Amino acid sequence: MRLTIRITAAVTLGIILIFSLYSYLAIQRERQQLKKNLSREARNLGGSLLFIVTDLWETRGEDVAINFLRRRNLLSSNLQARWVWIDAEIGTPFRPLVPQSELSSLSDGKPLSLLVTSDDGHDFLLTYLPTTNLLGRLGGIEVRESMDELHDYVQESLRRSAMVVAAAVGSALLLMTLLGSIWINRPVRRLREQAERIGTGDFSTALDIGGRDELGKLAGSIERLRGQLAAAKEADDEAAREQIETLEKLRHTERLATLGQLSAGMAHELGTPLNVISGRAKLIASEELTPAETTHSARIIGEQAERMTHIMRQLLDYARRGEIRKQPVMVAELLANVVEMLHPILTKQRIEIELNLPLEALQVRADIGQLQQVLLNLAMNGIQAMGRGGTLRFDLSLHPEDENQLRISISDEGCGIAADHLPHIFDPFFTTKEVGQGTGLGLSIAQGIVSEHGGKIEIDSSPGRGSCFRLSLPLDFGEDDG
Amino acid sequence: MNHPLPNDQKRPPSVLIAEDDQALRELLSFALCRAGFSVACCNNGKRLLEMLESGIDDASTAVDIVITDLRMPALSGLEVLEALFDRPERPPVICMTAFGDAKTHQAAIRFGATHTIDKPFDIDEMIELVRAVYNYNNSDKE
Numbered sequence: 001m002r003l004t005i006r007i008t009a010a011v012t013l014g015i016i017l018i019f020s021l022y023s024y025l026a027i028q029r030e031r032q033q034l035k036k037n038l039s040r041e042a043r044n045l046g047g048s049l050l051f052i053v054t055d056l057w058e059t060r061g062e063d064v065a066i067n068f069l070r071r072r073n074l075l076s077s078n079l080q081a082r083w084v085w086i087d088a089e090i091g092t093p094f095r096p097l098v099p100q101s102e103l104s105s106l107s108d109g110k111p112l113s114l115l116v117t118s119d120d121g122h123d124f125l126l127t128y129l130p131t132t133n134l135l136g137r138l139g140g141i142e143v144r145e146s147m148d149e150l151h152d153y154v155q156e157s158l159r160r161s162a163m164v165v166a167a168a169v170g171s172a173l174l175l176m177t178l179l180g181s182i183w184i185n186r187p188v189r190r191l192r193e194q195a196e197r198i199g200t201g202d203f204s205t206a207l208d209i210g211g212r213d214e215l216g217k218l219a220g221s222i223e224r225l226r227g228q229l230a231a232a233k234e235a236d237d238e239a240a241r242e243q244i245e246t247l248e249k250l251r252h253t254e255r256l257a258t259l260g261q262l263s264a265g266m267a268h269e270l271g272t273p274l275n276v277i278s279g280r281a282k283l284i285a286s287e288e289l290t291p292a293e294t295t296h297s298a299r300i301i302g303e304q305a306e307r308m309t310h311i312m313r314q315l316l317d318y319a320r321r322g323e324i325r326k327q328p329v330m331v332a333e334l335l336a337n338v339v340e341m342l343h344p345i346l347t348k349q350r351i352e353i354e355l356n357l358p359l360e361a362l363q364v365r366a367d368i369g370q371l372q373q374v375l376l377n378l379a380m381n382g383i384q385a386m387g388r389g390g391t392l393r394f395d396l397s398l399h400p401e402d403e404n405q406l407r408i409s410i411s412d413e414g415c416g417i418a419a420d421h422l423p424h425i426f427d428p429f430f431t432t433k434e435v436g437q438g439t440g441l442g443l444s445i446a447q448g449i450v451s452e453h454g455g456k457i458e459i460d461s462s463p464g465r466g467s468c469f470r471l472s473l474p475l476d477f478g479e480d481d482g
Numbered sequence: 483m484n485h486p487l488p489n490d491q492k493r494p495p496s497v498l499i500a501e502d503d504q505a506l507r508e509l510l511s512f513a514l515c516r517a518g519f520s521v522a523c524c525n526n527g528k529r530l531l532e533m534l535e536s537g538i539d540d541a542s543t544a545v546d547i548v549i550t551d552l553r554m555p556a557l558s559g560l561e562v563l564e565a566l567f568d569r570p571e572r573p574p575v576i577c578m579t580a581f582g583d584a585k586t587h588q589a590a591i592r593f594g595a596t597h598t599i600d601k602p603f604d605i606d607e608m609i610e611l612v613r614a615v616y617n618y619n620n621s622d623k624e
Contacts, residue, residue, distance in 0.1 A: 267580050269580075270580070271579075271580030271600075271601030271602055272503045272505070272580060272601060272602075273505070274601070274602035275506055275509070275601045275603060275605075276509050277602075278604065278605065279506075279509040279510075279513060280509060282604070282605050282606060283512070283513065283605070288516075293512075300505055300509075304505060344553065347502075347553060347554070348553055350555075350556075
């Protein structure tokens with residue numbers, strides 16, 4: 001809007017200046033013209049009167065001639081003529097209205113016109129028509145003409161000019177406002193809105209203000225910019241989406257890898273009860289057992305089937321995949337469960353386990369499968385770090401600094417983590433294991449899961465002595481409180 | 483199926499079972515007893531090695547056949563085999579693995595196992611195997 005105001009002001013000023021100058025010159029010219037007309041009229045009249053007066057003077061004497069002039073003046077008050085002697089003394093009746101010095105050119109016999117201002121502020125045009133034919137003395141007719149009419153005319157012209165200027169300024173203002181609004185304000189406002197939209201990251205709206213002027217070209221540039229930004233954003237979004245998908249896939253892969261490791265242990269766990277069941281069943285089928293032995297065998301079959309069911313359930317719980325399904329989880333039970341799942345691997349690697357649980361029951365709201373994955377993952381890290389055996393310790397307690405959180409510590413006596421690796425261990429794909437041994441995603445995924453549950457994982461490690469992963473999770477005081 | 487052994491040994495052939503799972507241990511022990519073997523048990527590799535070493539040194543507690551699990555606490559079955567590898571007097575060893583892959587079987591054979599058998603196995607097949615190994619070994623000695 002300011003731009004329009006400025007342009008309007010400049011144009012208006014220009015109009016005023018041009019009109020004023022034009023009016024001034026026009027009035028000046030008219031004034032000159034008018035004065036020339038008046039002067040010519042006075043000279044004509046004066047010339048005629050001089051001829052008559054000279055004639056009267058010569059035939060009927062001075063008095064008749066002077067009286068003729070006086071009588072003639074009665075006819076027209078606007079145009080007064082009288083007889084003057086140019087060299088008349090001050091105080092005599094025929095003295096000219098202007099000093100004698102200004103009339104020196106009359107001695108050449110040429111008429112003379114002068115503009116004078118009377119004492120009361122009225123302008124007059126005095127025209128002198130000289131003659132030396134009477135008495136041999138320089139005399140003449142003095143025609144006095146009031147310039148009031150000229151004044152009125154100039155006033156009228158000025159007023160008219162002022163009105164024209166006002167009208168011109170008015171229409172200019174109106175036009176400029178109207179056209180400025182259509183040509184400048186509206187497109188500029190739309191450009192500004194578009195720029196602001198782009199600024200806030202909204203690249204969806206196209207802008208076409210039309211026209212081939214500068215604003216139209218600017219709009220074209222902005223439109224191209226928008227297109228480029230939108231394409232860049234689209235590519236960015238696409239990349240982010242792909243990355244998320246890839247991570248999601250890797251997360252699944254990592255899960256399957258852990259699952260594979262666990263499956264080997266599970267096979268052992270399942271093989272044995274299957275063996276017992278088939279063996280006991282055969283014994284019963286042989287019909288050679290005493291009734292007591294048969295009962296015993298049948299009971300063992302039942303127990304082993306239950307054991308297998310339990311193992312399968314654990315495996316399925318772990319492998320279950322999908323959205324987070326949070327539910328109240330008794331952490332002590334979960335830890336016991338994890339320890340049980342790890343048992344085959346621990347036995348194989350000659351690792352002892354120590355599980356320290358608090359007296360009070362600590363409960364969190366969590367996806368049991370995911371939390372189990374985290375604990376298994378941290379434990380597996382500890383186990384892999386203890387190539388020569390040792391003790392893997394699980395401690396569950398209230399968080400020492402925050403009574404609304406609990407803390408699970410998983411400590412190993414393994415090789416530890418080098419100080420320069422510590423800041424990176426939660427980075428995706430960071431691994432110190434040999435190629436093919438680890439994806440480098442386990443801890444990253446564990447960290448992600450714990451964050452999704454409102455907790456965090458911290459780590460303490462001294463190379464050569466072991467590491468301790470400390471997992472904090474918000475306690476759930478929910479339903480079981482009531 | 484439950485026949486006495488087809489030879490005239492003075493004492494019944496003795497079998498030493500090393501298995502950490504109690505239920506399986508009991509089953510094997512029960513079934514082999516019924517099949518006419520004298521059975522001793524232990525639940526880890528370390529104990530197995532101790533019993534074998536005393537048996538090798540003392541004929542009265544000698545063991546004719548060993549059945550061992552490969553995965554066990556303390557010492558694994560493979561480690562026991564390794565420890566006994568250079569003892570020519572060692573008894574034949576039948577190794578049990580749970581869904582073991584070819585590598586595990588090969589490793590056991592390489593370390594001197596007479597036979598390997600996958601869990602879950604048929605209990606009658608196991609008894610037949612024990613019997614066959616015992617017979618083969620004894621006829622071999624004669």
